[in-house]
Amino acid sequence: MASADPAVDRTAYFDWLCRLGDNCLVLGHRVSEWCGHSPVLEEDIALANTALDLIGQTQFWLGLAGEVEGKGRTADALAYLRDAAQFRNVLLVERPNGDFGMTLMRQFLFDAWHIEMLRALQRSSDPRVAEIAAKAVKEVAYHLERSADLVIRLGDGTDESHARMQKALTSLWPYTGEMFMADAVDQAVVAAGIAPDPASLRAAWGQTGAEGMGAGTLSRPEGHFQHRGGKTGRHTEALGFILADMQFLQRAYPGGTW
Numbered sequence: 001m002a003s004a005d006p007a008v009d010r011t012a013y014f015d016w017l018c019r020l021g022d023n024c025l026v027l028g029h030r031v032s033e034w035c036g037h038s039p040v041l042e043e044d045i046a047l048a049n050t051a052l053d054l055i056g057q058t059q060f061w062l063g064l065a066g067e068v069e070g071k072g073r074t075a076d077a078l079a080y081l082r083d084a085a086q087f088r089n090v091l092l093v094e095r096p097n098g099d100f101g102m103t104l105m106r107q108f109l110f111d112a113w114h115i116e117m118l119r120a121l122q123r124s125s126d127p128r129v130a131e132i133a134a135k136a137v138k139e140v141a142y143h144l145e146r147s148a149d150l151v152i153r154l155g156d157g158t159d160e161s162h163a164r165m166q167k168a169l170t171s172l173w174p175y176t177g178e179m180f181m182a183d184a185v186d187q188a189v190v191a192a193g194i195a196p197d198p199a200s201l202r203a204a205w206g207q208t209g210a211e212g213m214g215a216g217t218l219s220r221p222e223g224h225f226q227h228r229g230g231k232t233g234r235h236t237e238a239l240g241f242i243l244a245d246m247q248f249l250q251r252a253y254p255g256g257t258w
Helices: 010-032 041-069 075-080 100-121 127-155 159-180 184-191 198-215 237-246 248-252
Strands: none
Touching (some): 010 075, 010 100, 010 184, 041 100, 041 127, 075 248, 100 127, 100 159, 100 198, 159 198, 237 248
């Protein structure tokens, strides 16, 4: 049974839960693309485990979203049967893997935000949200520890590894501002005590980022991304490719089970 706060608009609540689930789903799929292709076996296993953690979190968030929506859609249905324009993830998690430095920097920037969001959600007025966050935060603490360590080691490593990490940071930085933007959906769940104001997470995220960049001898770029079209129903070509791969089997064999 869903525990949606009656004071919050169910459509807004559904969209907000999809944002959390879609972030994990899309990034989990992106990270899984490294399976069998990582530079060393240890990293191959670590990235596979990170992807599995994120997909597991997707199951919880989209499962709750389906209950709140009340139309009988399961987490699988929301993951595999929506079109690109219906996904609600931030653009950062869609960005292509690129080289290993690009993948690690994307992970670090997201992890630093993700852990602050989950820490705040443990105080949510919705017990279901608080329970999911309490479980997920333990996994994400490890994700952040690992991504930060590798960003520092590679940033403060050889000339080539430093240059690649700086290039990755400069390339991905413009997408980070979106994580702290608020719209009507955010305002609805904030007013209900379900979630924190996205802007309230920026300071802690910035501190974590500054520590990692400083230890990795990386220079913080200027400015933040601001998406003028809002956070709902926008996507890039990259997401289209992700969904074409991720959703192929379900769309080729609708309702198939095995």
